Amino acid sequence: MKNLLEIKNLNACVGEKQILKDFSFEIEPGKVYAIMGPNGSGKSTLSNVIAGNPVYSVTSGKMLFKGKDLSKMTPDVRANEGIFLGFQYPIEIPGISYAQFLKQALTSKMKYLGQKPLDAVAYIKRLKVRAQALGVTDEMLKRPVNVGFSGGEKKRMETLQMAFLEPDFCILDEMDSGLDVDALKIVADGVNLMREENRSFLLITHYERLLDLIEPDVIYIMVDGHIVEKGDKSLARKLEENGYADYK
Amino acid sequence: MVMQTINKIISANEKINDVLMNQSGLLDVVVYENASYDLNLLQAGQSLKVKVSLLGQNACCTLRTVYLSGTDADNKIEFEVIHAVEQTNSKQEIKGVAAGFGKADFYGVIRMPHGSQKCEGSQSHKALLLSDNACIKCTPELEIYADDVKCAHGSSIGTLDETYLFYLMSRGIDETTARQMLIKAFLLSDMPQAFETEIDKWMEANE
Numbered sequence: 001m002k003n004l005l006e007i008k009n010l011n012a013c014v015g016e017k018q019i020l021k022d023f024s025f026e027i028e029p030g031k032v033y034a035i036m037g038p039n040g041s042g043k044s045t046l047s048n049v050i051a052g053n054p055v056y057s058v059t060s061g062k063m064l065f066k067g068k069d070l071s072k073m074t075p076d077v078r079a080n081e082g083i084f085l086g087f088q089y090p091i092e093i094p095g096i097s098y099a100q101f102l103k104q105a106l107t108s109k110m111k112y113l114g115q116k117p118l119d120a121v122a123y124i125k126r127l128k129v130r131a132q133a134l135g136v137t138d139e140m141l142k143r144p145v146n147v148g149f150s151g152g153e154k155k156r157m158e159t160l161q162m163a164f165l166e167p168d169f170c171i172l173d174e175m176d177s178g179l180d181v182d183a184l185k186i187v188a189d190g191v192n193l194m195r196e197e198n199r200s201f202l203l204i205t206h207y208e209r210l211l212d213l214i215e216p217d218v219i220y221i222m223v224d225g226h227i228v229e230k231g232d233k234s235l236a237r238k239l240e241e242n243g244y245a246d247y248k
Numbered sequence: 249m250v251m252q253t254i255n256k257i258i259s260a261n262e263k264i265n266d267v268l269m270n271q272s273g274l275l276d277v278v279v280y281e282n283a284s285y286d287l288n289l290l291q292a293g294q295s296l297k298v299k300v301s302l303l304g305q306n307a308c309c310t311l312r313t314v315y316l317s318g319t320d321a322d323n324k325i326e327f328e329v330i331h332a333v334e335q336t337n338s339k340q341e342i343k344g345v346a347a348g349f350g351k352a353d354f355y356g357v358i359r360m361p362h363g364s365q366k367c368e369g370s371q372s373h374k375a376l377l378l379s380d381n382a383c384i385k386c387t388p389e390l391e392i393y394a395d396d397v398k399c400a401h402g403s404s405i406g407t408l409d410e411t412y413l414f415y416l417m418s419r420g421i422d423e424t425t426a427r428q429m430l431i432k433a434f435l436l437s438d439m440p441q442a443f444e445t446e447i448d449k450w451m452e453a454n455e
């Protein structure tokens with residue numbers, strides 16, 4: 001089957017420091033992937049590079065999303081093409097309410113896709129249904145983006161954004177950190193509900209616990225800026241027992 | 249340009265709330281005891297001085313200002329607040345942006361002469377430079393001769409936060425729209441929403 005995302009020999013730096021080193025991997029449509037790896041191995045860097053964060057510069061290699069060259073696309077175009085990154089550390093933006101932000105994001109996407117914008121009723125419905133499923137209250141939607149939200153609430157809001165925008169490729173960077181057990185279950189259910197044949201997920205996590213709730217098809221292990229092993233779910237178990245000692 | 253002077257007298261116990269846009273010349277306000285003067289001002293390329301004299305006990309004023317500077321639309325704003333008697337309060341909140349080759353020059357002075365005990369005065373100026381060629385100057389001045397007073401000022405001039413911009417763009421919002429959302433959020437927080445349309449118009453032309 002054709003790949004949704006293909007990365008080949010990618011090298012990327014922040015400032016002078018090289019973080020991704022000849023990184024390659026493939027994402028097929030309809031599958032769930034997990035990336036595990038020690039702190040500082042470059043997992044968040046990888047996700048930011050895919051999303052187009054200008055802080056990181058790609059020095060060589062290629063990234064193809066649905067067969068199109070990502071390097072030529074600005075972050076908004078990548079998003080509208082179907083890439084979503086749920087951040088490890090979502091930032092706070094004062095002065096812009098969640099409701100306003102989500103509405104603008106959806107409007108932009110529909111415009112990009114050449115679709116008519118949703119009318120007010122359809123918009124509210126789309127938002128309410130997803131917010132309710134994730135336990136997000138109206139009050140939270142009225143507040144400025146992430147300002148004063150707890151760590152777990154921020155992760156929940158990232159998941160809401162994903163559910164609301166319905167991307168084709170969802171990267172969730174440590175979405176399990178900061179969530180209490182109940183919230184983790186809710187968010188995992190939300191992800192499982194979104195699984196479908198044309199949508200893929202990349203879960204970045206340190207813990208097997210998340211992968212018990214969202215079963216991955218493939219686990220990649222990343223060390224020092226590139227993939228060192230690819231396997232099935234049993235890899236997570238192995239890591240839980242042995243750590244990363246074998247890969248260093 | 250005709251420089252005009254507007255005089256305002258806020259009599260004892262009166263509470264006045266003004267919303268003014270694009271003024272030039274001098275606005276000279278006197279405030280008597282227990283009276284308050286709230287000014288909400290939007291400037292987009294003028295030269296204006298606002299002078300407020302707090303002449304009676306418990307007189308207070310709040311000067312809220314948004315300025316928008318663009319190419320060939322420089323702003324010069326001068327605030328002078330005089331705490332002429334004891335127990336008077338003043339607040340200045342200024343927010344501004346400069347785009348293109350726009351310039352802004354803000355000068356604000358709080359005067360607390362002898363005898364102005366138990367007065368409180370504050371001034372906050374926050375601005376964003378929206379282009380490499382824009383220029384903003386802020387000169388705060390405190391002239392204090394009384395010892396039992398509170399007076400504070402702060403100024404920050406920065407650029408649009410790139411991390412905010414990336415976050416919005418990573419959700420599909422194009423750069424121009426994202427910048428406009430952020431500029432508006434910056435200018436309108438703690439400022440009258442009445443300025444929204446003017447800010448929108450200005451951004452259409454300058455961003």
Ligand SMILES: Nc1ncnc2c1ncn2[C@@H]1O[C@H](COP(=O)(O)OP(=O)(O)OP(=O)(O)O)[C@@H](O)[C@H]1O
Nearest residue numbers: 014019037038039040041042043044045046055088
């Ligand atoms: N903006 C940045 N400025 C400086 N160094 C950076 C920046 N982003 C990443 N790095 C460095 O790059 C390396 C990889 O960081 P990254 O955040 O990608 O790791 P990670 O695998 O996500 O780690 P963790 O599991 O702790 O989240 C680290 O050494 C980090 O300090």
Ligand SMILES: [Mg+2]
Nearest residue numbers: 043044045088
């Ligand atoms: Mg990380």
